Amino acid sequence: MNWLDIALVIPLLWFTYKGFRNGLIIELASLAALILGIYVALHFSFYAEEYLRENFEIADKYLYIISFAITFLIVAVLVYLVGKIIHKLVSIVALGFLNRLAGGVFGFLKAALVLSVILYFLNGFDPGMLKAEVKEKSYLYSPIESIVPMIIPGLDLDEMRMPTQEDIRIPV
Structure with a gap:
């Protein structure tokens, strides 16, 4: 076990604990809130x-950002x-422990996916960052690290590019 394992275990444990504490329904609701919020x-x-x-009276350059934020929230x-x-309702039906247990599993899987995405992009954009x-x-x-390629087999970082300053520059 090295420093990389410790750096990976901490978020895995935290997300698992948080998922167990919140339960599967709240974890799914928070994920759905994020996805639906962005979509809508x-x-x-x-x-x-x-x-x-x-x-x-709001400057036009801020209108989209403010309206997006309000709609999302x-x-x-x-x-x-x-x-x-x-x-x-689930707590009333006495499925509380099962909900929490499933929430812990979901939290663990969510953390593993997030960490996999981070590692995938770190390896793609700076392969030497983590020594072999x-x-x-x-x-x-x-x-x-193998989770993202397993879920999205055709994902190729060579075809992607990081945004340049020109891409993200906000007109004043």
């Missing part, structure tokens, strides 16, 4: 943008509240 904000934030434009909070209600010797002596590196 991307596709429907123009309604909020129009409302803000008509009722407030509204959807995320609503989905999370629905998850809380379902969580309460450290990777070889790590018990967790290979199993975690």
Whole structure:
């Protein structure tokens, strides 16, 4: 066990604990809140943008960001509240421990996926960042690093590129 294993175990344990504490329903609700919040904000934030434009004096360059944030937050909070209600119903039916246990498993899997994505991109953009010797002596590196290629077999970092300053520059 080396420093890389310790760096991988800490988030795995934290996400597992958090998932166990919250339960599967809350964990799924928070994931759904994130995904649905982004989706709805991307596709429907123009309604909020129009409302803000008509009722407030906000510079055009900030309107999209503010309307996106407002739309995202509204959807995320609503989905999370629905998850809380379902969580309460499950607790009443006495499935609480099963919910928590499944939440712990889900938290562990979520952490493994997040760590795999991080390792995949670190290896793709700076292959020398983690020394080969450290990777070889790590018990967790290979199993975690292999998750993303297993889920998305055709993903190729050579075809991707990091955004340049020109890509992310905000017009003033």
